Amino acid sequence: MLRQRENTDSFKAGVLSITVHVILLGALLISFNWKTTHPVSIAEVELWDSLPVANVPKQPPPMVIPKPVVKEIPKPKPKPEHVIEPKPELKLPPKSEPEIAIKQEAPKKPIKKDPPKELPKKIQQEDQLAKLQKQLMQDALEKPNKPPVDDVLKKLQQESLSDEKALGEQKSNAAKAGVVDEFKAKIQAKIRNNVNNSLCGDGNPELKFEIALLPTGELGSSPKLTKSSGNVTCDEAVERAIRASEPLPLPEDKTLFSQFRTLKLTFKPNDH
Amino acid sequence: MNASSDMSFFSLIAGASLPVQLVMLILVITSLFSWWYIFIKVATIKRAERDAEDFEDTFWSGGDLNKLYDVITANRRKPQGMASIFEAGFKEYARHKQQTRMDVSDVMEGSRRAMRAAFNREMDELDAHLPFLASVGSVSPYIGLFGTVWGIMNAFRGLSNVAQATLTQVAPGIAEALVATAIGLFAAIPAVIAYNRFASSVDRLSVRYESFMEEFTNILQRKS
Numbered sequence: 001m002l003r004q005r006e007n008t009d010s011f012k013a014g015v016l017s018i019t020v021h022v023i024l025l026g027a028l029l030i031s032f033n034w035k036t037t038h039p040v041s042i043a044e045v046e047l048w049d050s051l052p053v054a055n056v057p058k059q060p061p062p063m064v065i066p067k068p069v070v071k072e073i074p075k076p077k078p079k080p081e082h083v084i085e086p087k088p089e090l091k092l093p094p095k096s097e098p099e100i101a102i103k104q105e106a107p108k109k110p111i112k113k114d115p116p117k118e119l120p121k122k123i124q125q126e127d128q129l130a131k132l133q134k135q136l137m138q139d140a141l142e143k144p145n146k147p148p149v150d151d152v153l154k155k156l157q158q159e160s161l162s163d164e165k166a167l168g169e170q171k172s173n174a175a176k177a178g179v180v181d182e183f184k185a186k187i188q189a190k191i192r193n194n195v196n197n198s199l200c201g202d203g204n205p206e207l208k209f210e211i212a213l214l215p216t217g218e219l220g221s222s223p224k225l226t227k228s229s230g231n232v233t234c235d236e237a238v239e240r241a242i243r244a245s246e247p248l249p250l251p252e253d254k255t256l257f258s259q260f261r262t263l264k265l266t267f268k269p270n271d272h
Numbered sequence: 273m274n275a276s277s278d279m280s281f282f283s284l285i286a287g288a289s290l291p292v293q294l295v296m297l298i299l300v301i302t303s304l305f306s307w308w309y310i311f312i313k314v315a316t317i318k319r320a321e322r323d324a325e326d327f328e329d330t331f332w333s334g335g336d337l338n339k340l341y342d343v344i345t346a347n348r349r350k351p352q353g354m355a356s357i358f359e360a361g362f363k364e365y366a367r368h369k370q371q372t373r374m375d376v377s378d379v380m381e382g383s384r385r386a387m388r389a390a391f392n393r394e395m396d397e398l399d400a401h402l403p404f405l406a407s408v409g410s411v412s413p414y415i416g417l418f419g420t421v422w423g424i425m426n427a428f429r430g431l432s433n434v435a436q437a438t439l440t441q442v443a444p445g446i447a448e449a450l451v452a453t454a455i456g457l458f459a460a461i462p463a464v465i466a467y468n469r470f471a472s473s474v475d476r477l478s479v480r481y482e483s484f485m486e487e488f489t490n491i492l493q494r495k496s
């Protein structure tokens with residue numbers, strides 16, 4: 001293995017080579033912290049395993065969830081009337097048929113002043129107008145934010161323009177509003193089921209999210225927290241729940257989608 | 273499984289499976305040998321360069337060639353490097369000179385052949401162990417990789433029996449396995465560097481020897 005003339009160096013070289021290895025081993029042992037302890041991250045991984053288990057038993061209360069839905073139904077009802085149909089129509093009629101509007105306004109005053117003197121023709125109209133007024137008054141009461149007089153006047157104009165048509169529309173509007181509310185409730189229920197209540201503490205935090213939806217039921221953008229519960233983990237839990245709920249339920253009627261483009265949802269994770 | 277106490281260097285090696293341990297052992301032995309050869313080579317090449325320097329100094333100082341030959345042959349040590357080439361060439365030349373009937377070109381041919389033979393022997397000495405270093409440099413990473421792959425295979429096979437796979441179950445196995453690659457690289461890198469360095473030093477020495485051979489042939493031709 002070794003040449004004759006290398007014999008003189010062999011011993012020295014052997015010692016040097018062992019020295020090099022010892023030095024390297026020493027450097028390895030000193031420079032590395034071999035006794036590192038990091039079981040914390042491992043514990044985190046295991047925590048996630050238990051999450052779905054904790055969530056499942058809390059699912060039974062879906063029966064409770066409809067409660068807020070029922071509460072909310074009266075609220076959104078007026079919305080669709082203002083938002084869906086009237087707005088596009090309200091803009092159009094005064095421009096296209098201003099004369100009729102004026103004509104129709106005239107009979108209003110006499111009606112209010114002295115109903116018995118009115119012509120029999122207008123009695124029917126008057127009844128309907130009275131009904132509408134009642135409805136509108138209710139609406140106005142429920143929605144005190146908007147100036148009621150304006151609404152009433154606009155309503156009157158519109159309703160008197162096409163009484164029967166308006167009635168039909170109202171019915172369909174009501175039906176549509178019901179569908180919209182139903183699906184809003186479904187969306188909230190679906191998200192509720194995904195919220196991990198245990199992250200929200202013992203109190204009754206309330207938080208509001210604004211979410212943008214795509215026609216497929218997926219989120220158009222990341223949900224925006226408009227009102228925090230004050231508990232970051234709780235906010236995050238709800239946000240995760242929103243993301244986990246994709247795709248969100250949407251009505252089959254695509255015309256209603258405009259209602260769902262942006263949704264403001266209120267969550268009370270601990271409210272059963 | 274507690275990851276904190278498991279990770280000391282020695283327990284990593286001790287905890288590895290038998291093939292991986294074998295691979296590590298082979299690599300450590302290879303590394304020891306390659307470093308041994310590296311230090312031997314450093315010493316021999318340095319000595320050869322110093323000898324060549326000294327011999328060139330004395331040769332070109334203009335002394336009598338016969339006297340130089342006597343000094344070299346009188347030395348207890350067998351002549352090395354340029355001195356051995358000189359000795360072989362001059363001995364052949366002197367022998368041919370004694371037989372007066374020989375042609376000049378034949379004398380030159382004979383001494384040249386003798387010098388060529390001595391040169392080849394010297395080159396063989398200088399090239400010794402370089403192939404070993406080259407093999408270590410190219411093969412030991414693969415050996416280390418083999419040990420690593422084997423260890424990782426084992427680590428993942430152990431994972432298949434568990435319902436919930438966590439990093440803790442694989443990490444020690446992979447860490448053990450990676451030690452094999454580390455040792456393989458540690459053996460390979462110095463070997464490759466040393467091989468390249470030594471190869472270039474040997475090349476320069478051989479060029480020096482060859483040019484000396486040419487010059488010495490010229491001197492002998494002039495003398496005859």
